[in-house]
Amino acid sequence: MWVDLLITLVKILFVFAVTVGFFAPVLTWVERKQSALMQDRIGANRADIMGFTALGLFHIIADALKMFTKEDFIPDGANRVLHTISPIIALVPALLTFAVVPFGGQYTLFDKEVNLVISDLDVGLLFVFAIASLATYGYVIAGWSSNNNWSLLGSMRTASQMISYEVTMGLTIIGVLMVYGSMKLTDIGAIQENFWMWGIFLQPVGFFMFLTASIAENKRIPFDAPEAESELVAGYFTEYSGLKFGMFFMAEFIEMVTIGAIMTILFLGAWHIPFLSSATLLSWFDFLGTTGSNLVLMLIHVGVFFAKVCFFIWLQMIIRWTLPRFRYDQIMKLGWKILLPLSLANILVTGLVILALN
Amino acid sequence: MAYYVNRNLKMTWWERSYIPEILKGMWLTSRRFFYNLFGFIPFFLGTEKDRRIMTVYYPEEQVEYPVAYRGRPVLAQNEDGQPACVACGLCEIACPAYCIHIEPGHNTGKQNQYERWPDVFNIDYAICIFCGNCEEACPEEAIFMSDDCEISMLDRKQMLYTKEQLLTPVADLQKRIEFTRNMYAKWNY
Numbered sequence: 303m304w305v306d307l308l309i310t311l312v313k314i315l316f317v318f319a320v321t322v323g324f325f326a327p328v329l330t331w332v333e334r335k336q337s338a339l340m341q342d343r344i345g346a347n348r349a350d351i352m353g354f355t356a357l358g359l360f361h362i363i364a365d366a367l368k369m370f371t372k373e374d375f376i377p378d379g380a381n382r383v384l385h386t387i388s389p390i391i392a393l394v395p396a397l398l399t400f401a402v403v404p405f406g407g408q409y410t411l412f413d414k415e416v417n418l419v420i421s422d423l424d425v426g427l428l429f430v431f432a433i434a435s436l437a438t439y440g441y442v443i444a445g446w447s448s449n450n451n452w453s454l455l456g457s458m459r460t461a462s463q464m465i466s467y468e469v470t471m472g473l474t475i476i477g478v479l480m481v482y483g484s485m486k487l488t489d490i491g492a493i494q495e496n497f498w499m500w501g502i503f504l505q506p507v508g509f510f511m512f513l514t515a516s517i518a519e520n521k522r523i524p525f526d527a528p529e530a531e532s533e534l535v536a537g538y539f540t541e542y543s544g545l546k547f548g549m550f551f552m553a554e555f556i557e558m559v560t561i562g563a564i565m566t567i568l569f570l571g572a573w574h575i576p577f578l579s580s581a582t583l584l585s586w587f588d589f590l591g592t593t594g595s596n597l598v599l600m601l602i603h604v605g606v607f608f609a610k611v612c613f614f615i616w617l618q619m620i621i622r623w624t625l626p627r628f629r630y631d632q633i634m635k636l637g638w639k640i641l642l643p644l645s646l647a648n649i650l651v652t653g654l655v656i657l658a659l660n
Numbered sequence: 661m662a663y664y665v666n667r668n669l670k671m672t673w674w675e676r677s678y679i680p681e682i683l684k685g686m687w688l689t690s691r692r693f694f695y696n697l698f699g700f701i702p703f704f705l706g707t708e709k710d711r712r713i714m715t716v717y718y719p720e721e722q723v724e725y726p727v728a729y730r731g732r733p734v735l736a737q738n739e740d741g742q743p744a745c746v747a748c749g750l751c752e753i754a755c756p757a758y759c760i761h762i763e764p765g766h767n768t769g770k771q772n773q774y775e776r777w778p779d780v781f782n783i784d785y786a787i788c789i790f791c792g793n794c795e796e797a798c799p800e801e802a803i804f805m806s807d808d809c810e811i812s813m814l815d816r817k818q819m820l821y822t823k824e825q826l827l828t829p830v831a832d833l834q835k836r837i838e839f840t841r842n843m844y845a846k847w848n849y
Contacts, residue, residue, distance in 0.1 A: 339696040340689045344715050510679070624689045625682065 305414065313420050317400045320608070321556050327362045329555040329615065334358070336616070337623045365548075372544040377449055380541065384447035389542065389549035392440030395433045396556040402426040403563045404488045406573050406603045407580065409596040418604070419488055426487040427475060430564060431468070434519065437553070438464045441521075441528070444550070445538035456537030459630065460521065460528040466637040467518040467525075470511060473645035477508045477652045478568050491572030495579055501569035507648050509569045511641055516561040517618060518637070520554060524625040527633055562614030563607075570610050573603035727839040730792050730805040732785055736837075737827040744802035744830070747778040751794035751803055759787035760794060781823040785811050796844060804828075804836045 331346065335358060338345025346358035376385055406418030423429050438461060445457025481504045482490045494500050502509050518525040529537030539550045566572060574580075580599060587595035628636065675681055716723055725731070736744040747764030765779035794803050806828065813819050830837070 336693065340693045342692065342696060342714060344717060347717075620686050620690050620693070624685045 309414075309416060310420060313418070317405075317420065318397075321397065321400060321559055322552070325559045325615075326552045326555045327366070329558065330365060330551070331359055331362055332615070333619060333622075334361070336619050340620070340623050369545050369548040374544045374546065375541070377541045379449040381447040381449075384443050385541075386546070388440050388444035388447060389546045389553075390440070391443065392437055393549045393553040393556070395437040395440070396553045396560060398433045399430050399560050400563070402429050402487055403560070404491055404567065404572070405563070405607050406600055407488075407492060409600045411593055411596055411600075416600075417488065418600070422486065422488055425485050427479070427485045427490075430487075431472060431475070434560075435464070435468055437557075440553075441538050444542070448538075448541035450541050452534040452536070453538050453540045456528045456530075456534045456540070459534075460538055463521070463525065463528060463633055463637070464519055466634060467515045467641075470637060470641040470645050471515040471519065473642070473649060474505075474508045474512045474515065475568075477505050477645075477648050480649070480652050480656060481505060487567050491567050491574075494571040495574050497571070497574075497576040500571040505569065505648070505652070507644065509565075511645055511648070512565065512569070513617075514636075514641065516565070517621065518633070520557045520561060520618075522554070522558075522618065523622045524628050525633060526627055527630050530627060558615055558618055559611060561618070562611040565614050566607060566610040570614075573607040575602075575606055725807040725809075727835050729807050729809075730790050731807045731809040732790070732805070732811050732821075733783060733788065733792075733794055733803055733826075734806045734808075734828040734833070735781060735823065735826040736802050736804060736830050736833055738830060742774055743777060743781070743823065743827060744800055745778050745781065745798075746776045746800050746802070747781075748776075748799065750797040750799065754793040754797035756791060756793060757787045757789045759784045759789075778823060781826060782820055783826060784820045786816050786819040795840060801837060801840075804833050804840065806833070806836070 334346040337343075346361045347355045349355065349358065349360040349364040351360055376382055401420045402423050404417075404419035404422075408415055408417050410416075441460040441464075442457045445453035445455075445460070478490070478501055479485060481501070482493055484490060484493075490501075521528050527533075529539070534540070539547055542550060575583075580603075583599050583602065584595050587598045589595075590598060738744050745762075747762050747766075749762055749764070752760045752762050761780065761782040761784075762778050763780035764776055766776045767774065790805070792805050795805050811819065
């Protein structure tokens with residue numbers, strides 16, 4: 303009992319350390335540096351301690367200091383309660399989805415089955431989408447409560463964009479569910495030990511549609527109409543400053559990690575290495591004993607999982623710094639006229655193929 | 661005559677499906693990314709002298725400006741420490757912004773190499789427009805545009821440079837002197 307609680311606590315701490323402690327701050331640096339490299343620039347390197355810049359990594363500290371020390375401003379006529387609470391509503395779902403995301407398989411450590419997921423829900427996939435769509439409220443309330451035309455326009459765009467792309471996202475997932483026959487994310491991950499069962503081979507169209515829809519959900523360029531700098535000053539978070547603004551920013555970066563994790567589990571073979579089953583790896587490290595070999599396997603799997611997540615983050619950044627912004631009507635056209643029929647057709651074809659194979 | 665903008669571009673089916681064109685764009689940007697990423701590594705290890713990125717890391721790294729660049733005007737100082745200027749006042753007249761102030765001093769009795777020299781020679785860089793007319797007007801090759809452009813100050817009064825601050829050894833100005841000789845020889849002054 304106590305051991306189970308301890309294990310769960312350790313897993314929660316690990317997830318927090320990885321997302322809030324590592325990915326959220328480091329991605330701010332990665333975004334600057336990667337865009338610099340793509341555009342033949344040098345990138346962030348001005349913040350230094352005693353003349354030592356560490357490739358610009360001190361910008362993270364400088365950013366954090368800046369956000370902590372800025373004035374926490376609430377504009378005239380804004381609803382104080384909603385204005386304060388909305389960044390929290392935006393940030394919490396991004397973190398909460400990690401409760402069901404498995405970052406490794408099952409391992410026997412000290413005669414105890416350890417499952418590397420905080421809560422192994424039977425409806426894990428549904429939970430992810432239920433929680434992720436809650437974030438819409440945060441963004442809508444943020445724009446609505448801050449008594450600013452730009453903010454309101456931004457939040458209206460957020461609402462319509464997120465709702466239209468959630469439809470595609472949900473329908474794309476149905477194809478994956480039909481193939482794997484389970485909503486448990488750990489099951490979906492475990493099935494993909496066979497390289498040819500990876501979601502990207504079974505659902506190639508679904509992969510692209512899910513990627514598109516999830517970038518649209520995260521409101522990054524090419525789908526950044528809700529926070530378009532050149533049209534609406536900063537969209538729904540125009541009136542935010544200090545740490546509240548930082549929370550919106552953190553939510554965006556953590557959502558990138560979430561998208562990467564879910565794409566990895568659904569389409570890119572979760573924590574598995576191609577053509578290397580867990581049993582083979584275990585037999586390689588047999589000389590370390592049951593616990594030792596399992597521990598090594600666990601470290602390898604977690605490393606592989608986060609390497610794949612990093613690949614997806616890199617892909618999202620490449621897309622963000624390559625493509626120009628869609629016009630608002632183009633976003634709606636892509637969502638309702640192209641992606642929605644395509645996802646329905648995807649379900650039909652998947653169903654027909656499954657029927658034919660049986 | 662109406663100007664026509666054809667907004668209905670004829671795109672092929674391949675282009676209209678967007679995905680291949682997007683992948684093409686991403687291929688280009690990610691190629692630059694990896695090229696620059698691996699271009700950084702030998703530079704930081706010290707095996708290669710230059711980065712492959714063209715951007716200059718400004719205050720630490722500086723490029724050499726071309727000879728034709730007009731930075732702040734300076735006074736040429738001969739090898740014996742005297743200014744080459746004879747205080748004729750032509751640059752003062754040529755200056756469209758009136759930023760030069762000269763008070764001449766001249767030889768009284770004792771014969772030596774110099775007949776005339778400026779007692780006071782002030783240039784106010786807060787007023788100077790860096791046109792180069794003073795250099796063109798000077799008959800004695802005494803005032804030149806240097807390549808120094810870092811003259812920002814916190815106090816406007818500091819931007820008034822006196823003779824001692826303006827004097828620069830001729831040896832440092834050799835390139836610019838040759839350039840001006842070629843340049844202004846065209847009009848046979």
